[in-house]
Amino acid sequence: MEGGSLVSELFIERLNYCIYVVLLLIGLWAMLAKRNLVKKLIGMSIFQTAIILFYVSIAVKKDATIPIYLAEHDPHGSHAKVVTEQNATGKQDAYHPVELKPETVKGYANPLPHVLMLTAIVVGVATLGLALALTQRIYQGYGTIEEDELLDKLDRADERASQSPIVKEKRNAQRRKSAQQAKAKAAAGSVSKSNTAAKPSSVTKGKKKAQPKKSPSKTSATKAKPKPKS
Amino acid sequence: MKLFSLIPVFVIGVLLLWAGQDFPKWGDVESPASKSPVSSHFIANTGVDTEVPNMVTAVLADYRGFDTMFETVVVFIAGMAVIAILRGSSVGRPRRKDHEVEAEPDLIVTNTVRLIVPVIQIFAFYVLAHGHVSPGGGFQGGVLMGASFILIALSWDLEKAMSRFPIERCLFVAAMGIVLYGGIGLLSMMLGGEFLDYAELEKILPVSREMARYHAMLGVEIGVGFTVAAIMFVLYANLASEGRLKQGL
Structure with missing residues (x-):
């Protein structure tokens, strides 16, 4: 029902x-x-x-x-004139549009x-x-x-950007720095391991931020040689 | 992934169908939208306020004039953005794609278009100017006018249409449309009313307050028609030629 x-x-x-x-x-x-x-x-x-x-x-x-x-x-x-003349016979002056009734x-x-x-x-x-x-x-x-191919190309462009000597140098410098910090902390002793574990992740974040800066030049390089697609 | 995206689709579908039970029935006179005082006021008073028989035009250009003005601005900005995105983007790229072939414009097609285009343009002006008393108005007339130029570009090539309506003139006409709309608004403001309060135009027009609104609406619709016609052609010209504005499809 x-x-x-x-x-x-x-x-x-x-x-x-x-x-x-x-x-x-x-x-x-x-x-x-x-x-x-x-x-x-x-x-x-x-x-x-x-x-x-x-x-x-x-x-x-x-x-x-x-x-x-x-x-x-x-x-x-x-x-309009004809109708209003019929309706309002007494009135001389042309016509007056009236507000419509709800019906x-x-x-x-x-x-x-x-x-x-x-x-x-x-x-x-x-x-x-x-x-x-x-x-x-x-x-x-x-x-x-195509979205898949687009994402692939973007990833590859990012990859190549990260391979460039400047970014590599930066990354190595960061790694060295973090290794030194870790060593210093280990030497200081009684440092919780979670702290050191958190460090590398922050480093990778910085790395990712550095990548997009480089990517435009690389994408233009891929633009120069478009792949012939069937 | 495709199956995964079916889940939100089905959830939304079930929710919408469930909500559908509460909607008014088809053609219900007592439905909330039709019973609301706003639309009843428009129907009952458009004739008294503006003497325009077509309520849609009156609501569009007068009661909701501010809204329509910025809709026109949106259309204008979209046209500008398309030009900005595509201009110079294909410099240094091969001029000709594989699918583009050298072909003369077809005799039958061009001669037919030669006959049709003036009729389309006159009809566009009719729809624009007659929008008060019959279905029509600035948007519709403008689209018709833009379509006539697109027809020229399709049957000859883009250069032919661009020689009739160059891109600089397109932008000028589009900007003039908005200037005309805003100018009528500002004029009514200068005459002592509010922005887009057309009734104040009676001070410079030899007509009554109602008829001043009637005629100002025509001016506003012409402005809308200018902008829409020019931007429709700008959109086609840029998209068909990847911003080169040459050859086209």
């Missing part, structure tokens, strides 16, 4: 929300699971479409027309979600263009837009 009512409530009377949820999930899954950056952007667009549809469906009213005044409510133009308000769809989505669509196009430009730039720099 409970389950049956749930099914009718959700899948029959509110089928539109189910469709938007499915669309939204397709977009979300594409953004999470796909490895191609362009496919991720396609997922983002699908996600956006689901939200736009959701907003527009909220604006729907049964037996209502679009949010543009019908001829009899039109505040402007020839129709008439129900006859028009809700304009607010339409306005919000109108701007959202155009701004969505602009941001999609920006995202595509970034993707194109990534392709120019690394020769790929």
Whole structure:
């Protein structure tokens, strides 16, 4: 009984929300699971479409027309004059648009979600263009837009950067320093081992910080010889 | 990894479907969004306040004018950012890719486009100027106008379209759109109202307060149309040619 009512409530009377949820999930899954950056952007667009549809469906009213005044409510133009002359026979001066009554308000769809989505669509196009430009730039720099290959290339670039003589020298100097410190502490005695164990990790942290500084020049080196991909 | 990412997707899906039961039914007149005093006010009073039959345009350009102004600025900034990202990025790279071939523009296609483009542009102006009384407005008209230039670039090549609408002129037009929008806002401020309070424009226009709002909305929509049209073409031109602004697709 409970389950049956749930099914009718959700899948029959509110089928539109189910469709938007499915669309939204397709977009979300594409953004999470796909490895191609362009496919991720396609997922983002699908996600956006689901939200736009959701907003527009909220604006729907049964037996209502679009949010543009019908001829009899039109505040402007020839129709309006005829109607107001019929209504207010005594008045000479043209027409006065009147505030609509609540019953008439129900006859028009809700304009607010339409306005919000109108701007959202155009701004969505602009941001999609920006995202595509970034993707194109990534392709120019690394020769790929597959996330796996991109991460591989970045790792390799980091590796090579860490092999460079300057970084090597720095790292050796740090190692020597830490070894000396450890020796000095061991000589002082009664130092907890956790302290010395913590030292090397901090050293590696410093090393990692030094790497990105070097990586741009190396990535440009990889850029110079792009791998031909089938 | 792909299976792992299904877990959050399913969790979110179940939560959303569960929440879906509480949403109003399709076409419910009594739904919270439709019953709210804000949208009812817009429907009931747009005619009295502005004499604009199309409530969407009135809400977009007048009641929510501040919002729309900065939406336009967002579009403008996106166009600038695309230029900044792609400019000079392909210097020293081979001019021609494997898939690019030397081909003459097709006779049938170019002649058809020659016929269609003026119609598209006139329709764009119609949608822009008639946005008060029928579905339309600055965003829609601007996109149509930008699409006509993209059509030229697709059927000939990018140089042909760039000779009609160079990138410098694109940026000038886009900036002018925002200046026009902000200028109308500032003008109404100088005439004693608040920023974007168009009713004050009655002091310099020979019309009533309501009609001043009506006409100011048209000016604002033209500004939006300028910016959107120029930026749509900037986006296409840069993305299609990797920032070289030559040859294109």
